[in-house]
Amino acid sequence: MGKRSTTGWITLRGSSGxxxxxxxxxxxxxxxxxxxxxxxxxxxxxxxATLTVLGAEKNNQYFxxxxxxxxxxxxxxxxxxxxxxxxxxSDRLNDxxxxxxxxxxxxxxxxxVVVNLK
Amino acid sequence: xxxxxxxSMVAAGGxxxxxxxxxxxxxxxxxxxxxxSVTATKIYQDSSLWLDLSNTVAVRITAxxxxxxxxxxxxxxxxxxxxxxxxDVTSGDLDAVxxxxxxxxSESDNEPYPGRRYLRWMASGGAANWEICFRLMYEVM
Numbered sequence: 001m002g003k004r005s006t007t008g009w010i011t012l013r014g015s016s017g018x019x020x021x022x023x024x025x026x027x028x029x030x031x032x033x034x035x036x037x038x039x040x041x042x043x044x045x046x047x048x049a050t051l052t053v054l055g056a057e058k059n060n061q062y063f064x065x066x067x068x069x070x071x072x073x074x075x076x077x078x079x080x081x082x083x084x085x086x087x088x089x090s091d092r093l094n095d096x097x098x099x100x101x102x103x104x105x106x107x108x109x110x111x112x113v114v115v116n117l118k
Numbered sequence: 119x120x121x122x123x124x125x126s127m128v129a130a131g132g133x134x135x136x137x138x139x140x141x142x143x144x145x146x147x148x149x150x151x152x153x154x155s156v157t158a159t160k161i162y163q164d165s166s167l168w169l170d171l172s173n174t175v176a177v178r179i180t181a182x183x184x185x186x187x188x189x190x191x192x193x194x195x196x197x198x199x200x201x202x203x204x205x206d207v208t209s210g211d212l213d214a215v216x217x218x219x220x221x222x223x224s225e226s227d228n229e230p231y232p233g234r235r236y237l238r239w240m241a242s243g244g245a246a247n248w249e250i251c252f253r254l255m256y257e258v259m
Contacts, residue, residue: 010149011151011251012149013187014184015184015186017216018182018183018184018185018216021149024148
């Protein structure tokens with residue numbers, strides 16, 4: 001059984017004056033040392049907002065998109081990330097994962113990100 | 119208040135060994151959204167996250183506010199005891215979208231924002247169906 005981490009349910013609202021909220025660096029998911037990860041993104045609300053899950057290697061901090069969600073057409077997204085996939089690919093498991101939410105005027109998001117390392 | 123809650127408060131400042139880390143802003147309150155359906159609703163920070171200023175004179179609080187609806191605002195409150203009474207240390211200034219920086223000092227009651235031992239936030243609204251999304255950082259001065 002691998003290590004399981006979750007953000008818990010997060011509700012965010014933003015406005016034109018504050019278009020982007022990013023997970024605090026101290027809360028980024030540490031995936032270093034793992035070869036595989038199952039990432040579940042659960043959406044309860046996504047209105048006028050885009051939720052992105054990104055990964056990066058610890059030594060370069062260049063983030064690559066693993067998932068982008070813009071609406072509730074799917075409320076559960078499951079990703080299977082693999083360390084053996086070449087860098088830059090959306091299926092690559094990098095050292096750290098984080099979430100970012102962006103939106104325009106009066107956007108809203110309620111979500112949870114769960115990471116299972118294997 | 120239970121002893122466990124009392125001892126789990128966030129200690130701002132700390133020992134000499136932690137001095138080097140004091141200048142870096144730390145997250146005090148993660149991004150959160152709170153709201154109420156009537157103006158009388160007031161929401162207080164969980165007591166396990168109150169700042170304990172006993173090891174420091176002053177802290178710098180940075181508020182990031184992404185959304186304000188229904189004339190909502192964040193008020194910082196301070197007290198010498200976790201049982202209160204609690205005094206507002208701002209004039210309800212944390213009500214605008216963007217970044218706001220405040221200094222809270224326990225050195226003198228004459229400071230613009232005098233602080234006592236404990237610091238917490240309270241959210242309230244000036245209209246029905248108020249809502250505010252924010253996070254708070256603190257930095258020992």
